[in-house]
């Protein structure tokens with residue numbers, strides 16, 4: 690675990706340095722800009738940044754690939770059995786394949802997709818924080834993320850849960866029509882689930 694944390698710290702340091710130089714480069718015209726201090730990144734800032742990347746990639750894939758080619762132009766389908774069907778992987782499958790690859794890299798955090806109305810029963814919330822977090826983002830319509838801490842297997846985690854919103858027709862149509870979906874009345878803009886990001890904390 691020690692080694693993981695060490696590597697994780699270096700990753701954050703690198704991220705911070707990169708961000709700092711980008712900020713300095715952008716604001717070079719302003720005489721009032723102070724040099725940024727290197728003070729470290731909080732787990733929440735880290736989670737927010739990771740989430741911004743995940744959500745953007747997920748939205749781009751859904752809108753520019755799946756929704757355009759499968760729903761608007763009828764050129765290729767998206768299918769759970771995408772290899773056999775020679776189809777596009779579902780957005781959730783793309784997301785999970787990325788998450789699995791990240792887990793293998795041991796960079797110190799993990800993430801996944803859960804829902805109170807899961808097509809795949811394995812994606813139901815399990816820990817207390819997951820259950821409270823999904824209720825929270827659902828009750829505020831996805832406007833505010835949920836942040837909590839939990840201990841799992843002797844390791845403390847900072848856990849952030851962000852709304853996963855039905856951003857395209859493809860999202861709501863596929864879930865509403867799926868035989869295993871416990872909910873069939875999703876509309877565009879609805880909170881359909883949550884992205885859970887876990888960052889280990891030094892105790």
Ligand code: HEC
Nearest residue numbers: 751767781802803804807808809812854855859860863882
């Ligand atoms: C073509 C069908 C299809 C599309 C399009 C689709 N999904 Fe899903 N989604 C599924 C299936 C099937 C699963 C379960 C996959 C698995 O077994 O891992 C799933 C999984 C999920 C999960 C995890 C919980 C669960 O239901 O298992 C969430 C949350 C989710 N999708 C939200 C969305 C959102 C938001 C979009 C649009 C950005 C979207 N989905 C697009 C079919 C689809």
